[in-house]
Amino acid sequence: MRDQEPSPMDAERRLSTREAAELLGVKPETVYAYVSRGQLSSRRVSGGRGSTFDAGEVEALARRNRRDGSGGSGSSASGSGGSGSDSSGGELSVRTRLTLIENDRYFFRGVDAVDLATRHTYEEVAEWLWTGRMLPGSTFTAPAGFVAVARRAVEALPEHVAPADLLRVATVAAATADPLRFDLSEDAVLGTARTLIPTLVAALPPKGHVRRDEGPMAHRLWTRLSMRMDPDEASLRALDAALALLVDHDLAASTLAVRVAASARAHPYAAVSAGLGVIEGPLHGAASGLAHRLLQDVLEQGDAAPVIADELRAGRRVPGLGHRLYPGEDPRARALFALLERIPRAEPALLAARDIVETTARHVPLHANVDLALAVLTVSSGMSPTAGETIFAVARTAGWIAHALEEYGERPLRMRPSGLYAGPRPPQPLPE
Template structure:
């Protein structure tokens, strides 16, 4: 049972706007912003223009704000969100306190996703998509132009699956977990198979995804790399796409909509598409036979070298370390691995940056005969599980809390109405 707040001696007293603002430590206009968000109630002053506020309600909000600010980041006012999901440290990262690289090495993507969602492992667990959901998603994706990118396809598939689910607005934990277990295989099933690929809609998710990425037959070692990559990429704390998901969930958007928000952010070249840039760079090095001229051309064009460095890891990205280790067991990956080492060594002459997971994904996708967009697809499918885990956490928080205040720097009002400009 939760302890109750002690009664306030000012329970019957009403506060003016200025008094409420002083107690909350905000500007008077922010008090009315709290009212508009439903966090405070107000009462108009009879015969006047101002409003009054219940003293106990204001004090409760002030205490809550103090508690939240005490848990916020001390690094220059950056947004900080409490989470039980992922902890990132300089050399590794953890899912619910367990080393994520060990989890990914010992368990399938589906099992790691369940651990992230529930804190329980379910050995042999696989995801199954309902036929109606898959049919709706496939029809929507098949109607897209041929040049459509993978993230667009996944976003359209998520929206179509949402429309086919009449229970999508149920935000209870059991309902959202049910959505998670069906949405991820639906997204994979909606993707078109590559030329020569054999469509699979049963078995481990990595096996089903392979036919959407490569026309080659999958060997056991390659499937292990794909499954491990999916498990490693399940979550990575508050990346940009994950923050977008939490904002959507804070507004109580359903799980399909929250995932769609994440996919929208993922499409940026600095996030999910980064592995595609590394893939193209790797192919150029393989064609040239030497990283030096390729790196020189990238730098001459003013472009950053993709696949190197990570702001959260001063050393080697632990996800890259695991994948490179697995790729060394695949003979056909040897040329791409050598090219990746050449890229790192050449760049290290001036900037000692380590390979990140994007370069490791590039080695895998290039050596498996996959297109440059394959890494983006792997990233998006994998991260969907993490997005839903964060949405579940956010559904348990106060609604609409992900609402920072803007710092207005425009012209001071009142300004005159603008003059209409003639049409060209």
């Protein structure tokens, strides 16, 4: 919003930047972030460098923040209440009704996420996150035309491509087959969600000669991840629970990218593609692959100590341990480990994972996170190191669409923080 010159009549009703920041309980730069988002108006001080703010507007915004629970530091990204955003302390917070993380637990729409994942299928948990309704027996169906287009696109790629590449290409291909992709109404977006996820799984090349394209999503995905074509029920249940546990996890980096895309009114396929572009980082979706390789090394050597020593000697953090949102135990890891204990062939990998945690705890008391639990699943199931990334991406697609759907109901382009310029002050001479 462009600054305007104040008139003498209302000068006494205006606040300085410092006064506005104190009233709002935020830093001065956050006051200007409110201005950039149109939540406050400002006026340039005559003959000075600062701005002034309407006292009534500031007081109204402060009351609104208190009512919504955002306080001075911005609401927790997992908080409830009306939607909105704040930027303070250098961090962006977005109010959402989807996921709450607190006290080493997490909840989907107020319901314990672990309970949901261990008692319901991935599809049912996805529907709950999207609609707030539990639909027992939910299944997702991929249109044949979408699958054909996505498979042709994936089959044209080199063999060495990463899972995120396969899924991103399949997403773009499916988008080209959907002339209604620009319809951002709730029913249309939900329809896209229910067809895109099975399309992505169907587009993945099978590990053997069997390609399963019907039944629960976990059963279909298994044939794309493991050479064991006849898995036991406990293994399929563990994979299904892993998908459900990973559906959403607040504003992770990929989810924030999705919300930014949705804020610009990108269609759901493009929003999902934005998320897929972020998960390849070793600190996000690809982290389970690092834990998979670590676990394999421990199994080969029969002892975690030398493997951990090599990691630390190389200056690397030990993968699969600790999570900044859980001071205690990652509830996703705890739930998945419990299911893996029912699978006899997973016992060696479980013992190796326990050895990793106990060896590291001699120096730093870190708990296992979901990446290490995923690694136990993928190693014991004969899957590749990239299988965990595939599981993560397929699972999180449901959460990304839930966040996109929520963002479509907000003011367009609100996800636009202001940069704090730190370069040389203009005017600078033209470069030679």
